[in-house]
Amino acid sequence: MSDDRVPDKLDCGRSVEELSAYLEAGRQPYDRDIETCPDCLNAIESLQRVGQLSRDLVAEDAALLPAPPQSWFEGIFSAIHSELRAGRSIPITHPDPRVSITLAEGAVRSLLRSVGDSLDGVFIGRTEIVGDAEIPGAPVQVVLTATIGWGQSIPDVSETLRVKVFEALERHTELNVTAVDVIVEDIHGYTPKDER
Template sequence: MTQTPPEVLDCGRTVDELSDYLTAGRIPADAHIESCPDCLNALDALERVGRLSRDLMVDDAERLPPPPQDWLNGILSAVRSELRAGRSFPIHHDDPRVSISVTEGAVRALIRETGDAVPGVYIGRTQIIGNAEIPGEPVEVDVTASIAWGLPVPETTARVRDLVFTALNQHTELKVVGVNITVEDLHGYASDKESS
């Protein structure tokens, strides 16, 4: 079976096409992109990476040495690898004739959006470990993150962990028994708003 390269989404659009579309301000509007869940997830991921890049450039470059050259490439690689829909996780419905599921890609997007909402945090890779296709089976979630220099790591990761756990309980039927956060990078400096 031939696999699609990671730069090409399941719908056939490429990450480069979506990046160009985003750079053009999403004008003219592309009906397929604006209605395709895979494309919308990819656009969201590209926008987050763009915000991170801008935040790092705005940060006073003299305070810290620049991050390693492959740091941003690592984040982009993680985003590219997670743009696929992946597995389907069932959602219970009272009518046995109705089958509802949520894709792994959508759950990863939820995790990323939840973690990125914490000031000074950028989520890298997410992984759902366990047999989530079977209702009630326990799963763990592994998340990597970059945190702004100066933020207290234990408190920040605890906050991300709690928010991710709550979001998954509210929006999925996954039986999450653990959310594991690994801080892989520190970036910039925490602003006063982030550190308070």
């Protein structure tokens, strides 16, 4: 189960605030330690997504609806913030028994977010891998919370997201995913990409 507490530091020792300041400075001066650290890069990618999300929501919701409740946006940011830790190590098989390869749970969560980003008007909130992901072949369930754009079909978007998550996990991991549950938590102001 995921930990609801927001970490002060990533597993590599850097704080989210430190990475946010580095990002705001345009990633200058170049910091090789940050730019070669998977935890830092995952966190920077999440911070960039949140920044883009906030800009998009302000522009779209200002024109269509009253400003979204602060708790909704804070909920997404808090979920991303709490998931920045590397988490469990998910094994990947290799033909050489002397070789051990693992995939960080945080990388899988980043993959799940990228699937949501590929769908117009969809924003992923919480992601959770339920089950013994560290045991090869053990059944796991993926639970996602999402917000979708006003006017979109909740059943259609949920099913599309569910199918794309299954496909991405099958392509990029060896997890034995028995179910993908999508929970739509909110609806936000939305302008389709082709109308922007």
